[in-house]
């Protein structure tokens with residue numbers, strides 16, 4: 001189903017205007033073990049439910065932001081800038 | 091004289107029987123797609139009799155009943171070519187094996203090249219293919235025209251066709267028939283098929299699988315196989331097994347039926363589409379996966395518009411033809427576009443997944459290899475390169491160039 005992405009800058013726009021950046025995951029520290037690097041590179045939670053993920057407004061303001069989306073319905077519950085992350089992690 | 095009851099022929103009949111779920115089996119297969127059913131059939135053929143296939147919905151309700159049925163062996167890596175070549179060979183005689191008409195049609199497969207770079211990749215693929223005994227060669231526009239006169243080979247399109255990779259044994263088949271054929275053949279050997287039975291948990295004790303939790307109660311089994319394609323991450327998580335999989339949606343559509351005119355399968359990576367004509371005369375058109383991950387199986391208008399537009403660049407004669415219906419299915423995409431088959435960290439819990447957009451063609455060989463692994467404990471050499479551990483050891487088998495648009 002085609003869906004709308006609410007860009008924090010430009011408001012609701014069609015998903016086709018954006019590039020998808022994948023689920024948000026934590027980057028390993030320098031010198032991390034090989035297994036941790038492999039997990040970071042290849043393994044994903046890929047949850048059937050709500051996940052926090054990256055989007056880039058390619059055909060608009062050209063900024064990266066985070067979105068909380070239900071992958072079963074493609075409904076985006078909220079979007080925010082990376083700086084606001086701490087407030088949304090709770 | 092015995093009089094045959096004519097009504098007999100109009101009574102509903104079933105190809106397999108429904109029975110209550112037992113409390114234990116020798117092996118439980120999660121997922122009633124073509125992979126789960128082929129594995130169950132091959133296990134039964136090797137003498138394992140207490141096998142159950144547990145399917146959340148109806149059999150074939152996943153990608154197995156939604157795909158565009160392309161079967162081919164012209165992959166890029168030696169590992170991939172050897173594996174798909176064996177599957178193609180098994181498909182060539184699967185109708186006899188299952189005693190079921192699968193409408194198998196080996197019409198040939200053409201991958202079109204619109205750029206110098208694409209021509210180079212094809213020359214390499216043809217060389218790898220031929221070294222491994224797969225019929226595959228690069229042909230020029232004259233020969234392309236002979237195979238498909240309707241194709242626009244002029245200089246008018248934005249990306250004129252320069253050459254094509256021709257794979258004569260490339261085929262299409264009736265997908266539902268493959269699902270039903272495997273189900274019936276497995277049931278004849280005693281396999282139980284349980285639709286509307288969802289697995290909600292995987293039971294394990296000290297690193298060893300002991301059974302599954304289902305919506306119809308707990309079942310114990312020393313062997314559990316996950317063959318759930320797009321839902322693999324969720325089912326893997328039930329056993330605590332992490333997988334390098336992303337679930338994407340892939341769409342397709344058909345036009346109203348036309349007289350047979352298209353006698354090859356056409357693929358264009360540059361235009362992101364592929365086209366074939368079904369036995370019913372419908373022109374079947376597919377594309378690439380949508381760029382975002384999702385578990386929603388809805389089709390989009392953007393896909394229809396773009397694919398229709400690109401199809402007309404190849405086949406302008408389709409301009410007045412109407413779209414009949416569109417659909418979508420889930421695909422379990424891996425980082426290297428190769429499958430994941432075999433053992434996991436949990437003893438007795440096996441995975442057969444990572445089938446992405448290309449797994450339908452692999453069902454027969456996967457069933458054989460998974461059953462061999464389960465009954466002998468040894469990983470067959472054909473699937474050795476596709477072990478889950480390759481991602482931890484960084485030994486990927488990249489099929490991106492041969493599998494992103496061609497499925």
Ligand SMILES: Cc1cc2nc3c(=O)[nH]c(=O)nc-3n(C[C@H](O)[C@H](O)[C@H](O)COP(=O)(O)OP(=O)(O)OC[C@H]3O[C@@H](n4cnc5c(N)ncnc54)[C@H](O)[C@@H]3O)c2cc1C
Pocket residue numbers: 120121122123124125126144145146147148149150151152153154155156157158159160161287288289290317318319320321325340341342376418419420421442445446447448449450451452497
């Ligand atoms: C539009 C489209 C076109 C394609 N074209 C091609 C092609 O041309 N050639 C090709 O080779 N491949 C193609 N594919 C890919 C191919 O269809 C799949 O790789 C293949 O069908 C996977 O089969 P499977 O049996 O592993 O999975 P599926 O057929 O998806 O079956 C998995 C089953 O598991 C069930 N399930 C999930 N979770 C649970 C649970 N918890 N408990 C019980 N059951 C569960 C689901 O209901 C489903 O029926 C295409 C796919 C799509 C969507």
Ligand SMILES: [Zn+2]
Pocket residue numbers: 007008009010011057060061062063
């Ligand atoms: Zn914006």
